[in-house]
Each structure stands twice: as C-alpha cells, then as structure tokens.
Amino acid sequence: MLPVRLTGARETLLVTLYGRALDARAAHPVLGDTMAAEAVDAIDYDFGAAHVKPGVAASVVVRAKFLDNWVHEFLDAHPGEATVVHLGAGLDTRVWRIDPGPGVDWFDVDFPEVVEIRRALFPERPGYHAIGASVTDDGWLERIPTGRPTLVIAEGLSMYLTEEEGVTLLRRITDRFNGGTTIAFDAFNSLAIRAQKLNPAIRVSGATLHWSVDHPRDLIRAVPGLRLRDSIDALFAPGTEEMPRGSKIFASAFRPFPAVRHMSRYLRYER
C-alpha cells in the first residue's frame, strides 16, 4: 500500500477520488472509473474519515462526467493536433477516461507532492505529461506548447484560489494562448463559499475556500480577450438525473432561489 499523507487543499483530492471509486463499485455506475477504485485500493489512507454520503459521491461523478463531455466536445471539434491542460488534476484519471488520440498532448498540473503520488500509482502513456507546480507559480505555463487549439480545464480547483490568484491565472492563460483556446472550470458563488463547512472535503482536510464567481460575465471585464460561451447551474446540468432522489428533491425545492441555484456553475470561456 502507498502511504499518502496530504493536508489542506491537497487532501481534498482523496475525497473526490473516493467518490469516483464508490461509483465504480456501485451496481449501476455513472462514471465507471475503475482506475479510481484501483487507486483507492492501493492507497493507505482513512477514506472513511470524510463520511462521503451517496449524494456527495454522486455529485462528484456527475460533475466529472459533465466536464468529460466538454473535453470530448473540444477534441471532436479539433480532430488534428490539440493540447489539453488539466489544472488541479489531483488523482483524477480523466486522460484515461477520455483516451485522446495520438495528436493530443495532455498536461496534468498539480502540486509536486501530488504529481509524485500520481507517478507512483498510474502508468505513463504517450503524449501525457504531469507537471508538479502550483498553478499560481511562474514557469509551468511556458512548458505548454502554443500554436495549437488548446483546452484548459479545471475541476474543483477555482474555489481554492483567491480571486486575485484566479484572475491572474486566467490572464496568464489568455496572454499565452491566442485564438482557439477554451477555458472550462466549475466555480462556486459566494453562498457556497459561506457554506463551505457543509462540504465533507473541507471538513476533513481543514482547507479553506476563497474565490466566488457570482457573475460569470465579470470575468470578461477582468480578463481581456475572454468570451463567455456557457454558464450552467450544476444543480440542473445534464447528468443530474443520475443524482439520488433526495438530491433531486433539494434541487427542485430551491430552484426558485437564485443564490442556491447558482451555488456551483460550469463555466466555459473562449479566447
């Protein structure tokens, strides 16, 4: 077994990994990420400590599947050479779920100690690169080639950054890549940030969430060159029909309340 000792934002990746593993072991998986289940079996960590309930595990896999579909859409639209940059990848096996063709270079970026665990758990594959860095560091972005259609995707990352870090990151991405760039990520609003202690990943890790995006169009003003393509409420996004009944009842009861409706959104911008 691989001993894994992470704290703060880094530890939260174990909760999302566990959510995908629980789904993979279910009778009728939504995502079916069997590599996640194998990774959980290989890691020495108290996965029970976060008390991940079925609704939380379902929200993790429904989000992953939704964002996987945006990756597929991007790669279908750019069938030749393309680049995918997956920020805050944690121990997500997205590159295997998507299984991109030979023209695609795929970069997973996360803290160096997280990338070290990835290397111990997962095999290499052609076109795949893991970069150990904070997304707020200088330098890692220069390792990504330019001049090809590029998708930058992040799942469960933006809220761990401060607003200044998030906006600076978006500006650096739009400065580096010209037209043909898509940037997709999930973002919390200020109510979700205020309610963060209800989130099991936060409770177990002691991490703090910071950045709220209440008005997705504000980022267009803050980041020159960005266009908003989609803003989709996660509570009602395609795929949420797979959520447990209790979660669906919660969602429909709170549908009239914008602050709850917009607690988590999938945002897709283009450059």
Ligand SMILES: C[S@@+](CC[C@H](N)C(=O)[O-])C[C@H]1O[C@@H](n2cnc3c(N)ncnc32)[C@H](O)[C@@H]1O
């Ligand atoms: C909730 S986990 C999500 C992990 C993965 N995307 C998933 O869905 O399983 C948050 C991830 O963001 C990473 N993270 C947080 N702040 C970061 C930063 N400044 N630079 C790189 N990664 C960061 C953490 O290490 C962790 O892997």
